[in-house]
Amino acid sequence: MTTEALTIDVNGHALLLSADRAAFDPLLKTLFIADAHFGKDAVFRARGIPVPIGTTGESLARLDALVTAHRPESIVFLGDLLHARESHADETLDALAAWRARHRALRLVLVEGNHDKHAGALPALFGVEVVKEPHVLGPWALCHHPQTVDGAYALAGHEHPVYRLATRVDSVRLPCFRIGPNAGVLPAFGAFTGGFEVNGEVRREAVYVIAGERVFPLSDRPRSTIAAS
Template sequence: MTTESLTVDIDGHTLLLSAERAAFDPLLGALFIADAHFGKDAVFRARGIPVPAGSTGETLARLDALISTHRPESVVFLGDLLHARESHADETLNALSEWRARHRELALTLVEGNHDRHAGALPDAFGVSLVKEPYALGPWALCHHPQTVAGAYALAGHEHPVYRLATRVDRVRLPCFRFGARSGVLPAFGSFTGGFEVNETARGEAIYVVAGERVFGVRP
């Protein structure tokens, strides 16, 4: 399956918004991913909720597709890389280890999110640099929690934004990117995540929804 990217201008800087729910800065060679929540299915099963396995593998396959398309030099995770302490289950760590072995050349940075503090860090062998928000990279202030940062445009996650599109007979909630004057929020990247509807809170912002293999703009 081939998914498309939409090139947008954000505060005078180019970003490619992917239908895989990530953003790529072609000048920095940096791929931005929010809220992967690896191992969330393992967490649920450890807590007695019988959800199917496989969300980590599905999320990593989408990440592989992005890397193949964009050839980034670095990947910056905008918080919540892991879901909880039980994400350190063998099934999750083994999948992440195999993925990392295929991409040893990539620089990986994690902007610490609220779930990361509870989950604990990945082993040092994964080579993930942990930083606090806001993390300055080029024109961006990279964060987990949505906020404004003086002198930079803030990109964040945490919110898992979705946008409701409706007709007289039907409606659908789609993952979305939202961009205001000084800050923006990326959709959750993980395959097993919920969503927060932003129709009422994103008025006046630029909204780009993900529908299958496409990304397109809508007017609030």
């Protein structure tokens, strides 16, 4: 199944927002992914909560699809690559090792998030560079925690934004991108993550909601900063 990407202009720089819950800079050939939380299912099982196996595999399948679609040279994870110490379970590390073997040429960079500090680093054989926030790359200041950074546009994760759409009889919470004048927040990439409802938080931001295989704007403000094509 093919998902769509919506190209927006952020302060003169193209950024593709993917329905696979990631963003792509075509000039830098870099994917940005927030809050993968790989191994969260293993953490729950280790702590006695019987959740099914397979969420890490589902997330890695979407990551494969993104690599196939965009042919990036690098991936920057905007924090919380792993969920907790128990994410180092064999089932999770084996799945990650198999994925890495398929994409050995990719440069992988992790902007350290709060969960990463507790989970611990992946073994060196995975070849993941760990950096502190803000990590400046081209026009972007890459962060885990949402913030503003002088002289760059900040892209972050951490809050797992979702937007509630409602009718008189029903409602649905959908992952979304928050794109403001100076900073944006990506949706959580992980398949087994909760979400922070941002309906009451949105002010001078454009919101792009993911519904199935599509990304569509709920708002086109602020027009001076954001344009979709």
